[in-house]
C-alpha cells in the first residue's frame with residue numbers, strides 16, 4: 082500500500098528524516114514506534130507533503146506521491162487521525178460525521194453514520210451532543226469516525242490512545258481490531274506496546290529520523306529483544 086524509500090525531510094534547514102525506509106502492506110496493521118521527538122509525526126506529515134525539502138520516494142499503491150496536495154492524497158483513499166483529536170467543537174457528533182462525508186446520496190451517508198455508531202456505541206448515545214462537551218476518549222472516537230466517513234482504504238492514526246483512560250483505550254483498540262477484520266490497512270502510532278503487539282502485523286522503530294528496527298510482534302513482545310532496547314529510556 083505504502084512504501085517509503087530513502088525518504089529525507091526537514092523543517093526549514095533542520096533535517097529530521099534521514100533515508101527512512103518503511104513499508105505498509107495492504108490489509109495489515111503496521112506500527113510506527115519510537116521515543117519522543119524521533120520523527121513519527123514528521124513521517125506522517127511528510128506523506129502529506131507538509132515538511133520541507135522532501136527527497137526519496139513516497140509511493141502509494143504504485144504512484145509516487147511526493148509533492149501531491151493533501152486533498153489529492155485523501156482522494157486516493159488515505160485518511161488521517163492526527164495528534165490531538167481534531168473535531169468541529171460547535172457541531173454535534175452526528176453533524177461532525179456528516180460534515181466529513183463524501184456521499185452525495187443522503188441514504189448512503191446515513192448508512193455510513195450508522196456503521197460508525199456500531200463501531201463506537203458511545204457515539205450513538207451522544208449523537209446530539211456538541212463535540213466540545215465530549216470526553217477526550219469520545220472525541221478521539223469521533224475523530225476516528227470522521228476519518229472513516231471519507232471511506233478510506235488506508236487509515237493512519239497518530240497517537241491513537243495517548244492520554245486516554247484505560248477503558249476508553251480498550252474500546253479504541255477493539256474498534257481498530259474490527260477495522261482490521263474488515264480488511265482496512267492501518268498505520269498506527271502509539272506508545273502502548275501490549276495492544277500494539279496483539280493487533281500489529283509489522284512494527285517499525287524510528288530513532289533520530291531513521292529506521293533502526295523493523296519486525297514482528299513476537300520479537301517486540303520480548304522484553305529482552307533488540308527492539309525493546311531501542312524503545313527503552
Ligand SMILES: Nc1ncnc2c1ncn2[C@@H]1O[C@H](COP(=O)(O)OP(=O)(O)OP(=O)(O)O)[C@@H](O)[C@H]1O
Nearest residue numbers: 092093095097115116117118119120121122123124
Ligand atoms: N513544526 C516543527 N518545526 C521544527 N521542528 C519540528 C517541528 N515539529 C517537530 N519538529 C522537530 O522534529 C523532530 C521530530 O519530531 P516529531 O514530532 O516528528 O516526533 P515524534 O516522534 O512524533 O514525537 P512524539 O512521540 O513526542 O509525538 C523533533 O526534534 C522536533 O523537535
Ligand SMILES: [Mg+2]
Nearest residue numbers: 121122123164
Ligand atoms: Mg508525534
